[in-house]
Amino acid sequence: MNVIPRPTIVKETDGKFVFGVKSAVECPVPAAAELLSGVIAASGRDGVGKMSFAIAPVSSDYEMDITPDGISACAANESGLFHAAVTVVQLLFAYPDGIPCAHIEDKPRFAYRAVLLDVCRHFFDVATVKKFIDSMALFKFNYLHFHLSDDQGFRLQVDCMPKLHEIGSVRAETLGDGKVHKGYYTKAEIADLIAYAGARGIEIVPEIDVPGHMGAAIAAYPELWCSGRPIEVPTDFGIHDKVLCVGNEKTYDMLWEMLSEIAAMFPCKLFHLGGDEVPKLGWDKCEDCRNLMRREGLRNYEQLQGYFTNRALRMLEKLGKTVILWNEALFSGLVDDSAIIQYWAFGKRSADAVAKAVSEGGRKVVVSRCANYYFDYPYGVTPLKKAYKFEPVLAEFGANGNDCVFGVECTLWTEHIADEELLFQRTHPRAAAVAESGWSAAKDKDYADFEARLKAVLPMFDFFDVPYTPLGKCNPSLFGRIRQSSAWGVTNQGGANKDSARNWRSSHMTPRDL
Ligand code: ACM
Ligand code: ZN
Numbered sequence: 094m095n096v097i098p099r100p101t102i103v104k105e106t107d108g109k110f111v112f113g114v115k116s117a118v119e120c121p122v123p124a125a126a127e128l129l130s131g132v133i134a135a136s137g138r139d140g141v142g143k144m145s146f147a148i149a150p151v152s153s154d155y156e157m158d159i160t161p162d163g164i165s166a167c168a169a170n171e172s173g174l175f176h177a178a179v180t181v182v183q184l185l186f187a188y189p190d191g192i193p194c195a196h197i198e199d200k201p202r203f204a205y206r207a208v209l210l211d212v213c214r215h216f217f218d219v220a221t222v223k224k225f226i227d228s229m230a231l232f233k234f235n236y237l238h239f240h241l242s243d244d245q246g247f248r249l250q251v252d253c254m255p256k257l258h259e260i261g262s263v264r265a266e267t268l269g270d271g272k273v274h275k276g277y278y279t280k281a282e283i284a285d286l287i288a289y290a291g292a293r294g295i296e297i298v299p300e301i302d303v304p305g306h307m308g309a310a311i312a313a314y315p316e317l318w319c320s321g322r323p324i325e326v327p328t329d330f331g332i333h334d335k336v337l338c339v340g341n342e343k344t345y346d347m348l349w350e351m352l353s354e355i356a357a358m359f360p361c362k363l364f365h366l367g368g369d370e371v372p373k374l375g376w377d378k379c380e381d382c383r384n385l386m387r388r389e390g391l392r393n394y395e396q397l398q399g400y401f402t403n404r405a406l407r408m409l410e411k412l413g414k415t416v417i418l419w420n421e422a423l424f425s426g427l428v429d430d431s432a433i434i435q436y437w438a439f440g441k442r443s444a445d446a447v448a449k450a451v452s453e454g455g456r457k458v459v460v461s462r463c464a465n466y467y468f469d470y471p472y473g474v475t476p477l478k479k480a481y482k483f484e485p486v487l488a489e490f491g492a493n494g495n496d497c498v499f500g501v502e503c504t505l506w507t508e509h510i511a512d513e514e515l516l517f518q519r520t521h522p523r524a525a526a527v528a529e530s531g532w533s534a535a536k537d538k539d540y541a542d543f544e545a546r547l548k549a550v551l552p553m554f555d556f557f558d559v560p561y562t563p564l565g566k567c568n569p570s571l572f573g574r575i576r577q578s579s580a581w582g583v584t585n586q587g588g589a590n591k592d593s594a595r596n597w598r599s600s601h602m603t604p605r606d607l
Contacts, residue, residue, distance in 0.1 A: 205500025302367025331589025399425025473577020
């Protein structure tokens with residue numbers, strides 16, 4: 094059956110259901126009904142029959158029967174019914190002459206299947222974010238990781254610290270282009286996006302990345318960093334050394350105010366606190382930071398980050414949230430067990446830290462390993478096949494692996510993605526590979542079969558006007574891979590600030606005792 098992600102159980106029976114403009118849709122989930130009615134109306138076909146969707150107690154995510162007379166589906170909740178509708182949408186495109194009759198029972202392998210959208214390096218307006226959500230929903234993703242704060246822009250209205258959006262959302266230019274780049278989401282827009290995503294089975298996880306990647310917030314409130322010197326919102330990329338002063342109590346007071354307001358904006362239980370790429374050079378020179386280390390008996394700057402992270406994490410727990418952190422947060426060895434770790438980094442130190450946390454402690458992990466799931470990388474660096482074949486439960490996680498993998502996430506960082514068309518081309522169809530790894534059983538994964546199903550459902554992208562990379566360009570030749578990989582290296586190097594390499598070393602150095 095041509096569906097992505099591949100459903101758990103499909104029992105094909107005789108006959109087919111020929112749908113058409115007279116096919117009636119009965120579905121209590123408005124976004125699902127609208128989606129189906131739109132596709133059916135545009136088909137211009139004659140078929141009749143009924144598609145009925147209902148809430149009913151089932152143990153799967155949804156169950157469905159396709160007979161010559163029509164389709165009936167049930168699910169225990171609205172997101173399950175939305176998933177059922179998405180399966181039908183794909184079938185309408187894959188089988189325009191009639192959908193094979195079948196009984197389907199379907200449920201996801203992992204609870205968390207996400208895409209990260211970075212709106213800091215380049216801002217995307219509400220219409221584009223909604224379109225992005227629509228395209229995620231077609232593959233049953235259930236979380237949008239919304240990267241809202243970074244060096245190059247703070248993208249959220251925060252009334253208790255208004256300079257965050259007034260100053261932090263505007264940068265003078267990007268890599269010397271001389272053009273102001275700005276934008277933030279108002280509270281009303283955030284509420285609208287949350288409702289829009291929710292109607293499509295998707296929750297929005299906000300990320301406020303601390304204590305590093307704080308350049309825009311520090312431009313707004315220079316008292317937040319050790320030096321206190323005023324700065325502009327950074328206009329180049331790479332790793333910056335504009336990090337929070339973690340030795341000053343005022344930082345924690347401001348963080349509490351900010352996080353309280355932001356946590357209240359997002360109903361999602363999950364909240365991402367960042368924690369990646371934190372250069373420690375500023376802390377080394379700061380009296381307040383060094384005094385705090387002595388007072389708390391912290392032996393190195395990794396432990397100082399761990400101390401800070403736990404305080405921020407406990408604020409969010411008080412606000413009812415479960416925190417996700419990037420894998421560098423593990424380096425301190427101190428971070429509370431309640432935090433979920435997002436595994437992104439290449440490099441032995443990061444990989445070992447995650448494997449150790451899982452295999453010894455049973456730590457929950459979101460798998461986003463950059464070599465496989467960073468989709469800002471061109472296809473020549475990460476071909477579709479490489480993304481698909483990656484198995485998120487890694488052997489090095491040991492016996493705990495199956496229980497500890499909370500889910501999968503691909504990322505769309507946007508340093509080098511300035512427009513909607515490229516954003517979607519980089520996302521699709523690779524996101525479909527991640528959707529399948531997040532939903533379908535590992536034993537059912539087969540690249541050739543996936544590619545054949547993908548080919549069948551691709552007309553869906555044209556219908557919904559979603560730009561995508563054609564299959565012929567998804568797995569470049571060796572020559573293409575070498576060419577694209579070296580060009581990508583040059584692009585990244587060229588966009589990084591002059592201290593980025595030093596800052597990387599400082600953020601990933603082996604801990605040094607005081
Ligand atoms: C990251 O890519 N710095 C999480
Ligand atoms: Zn300091």
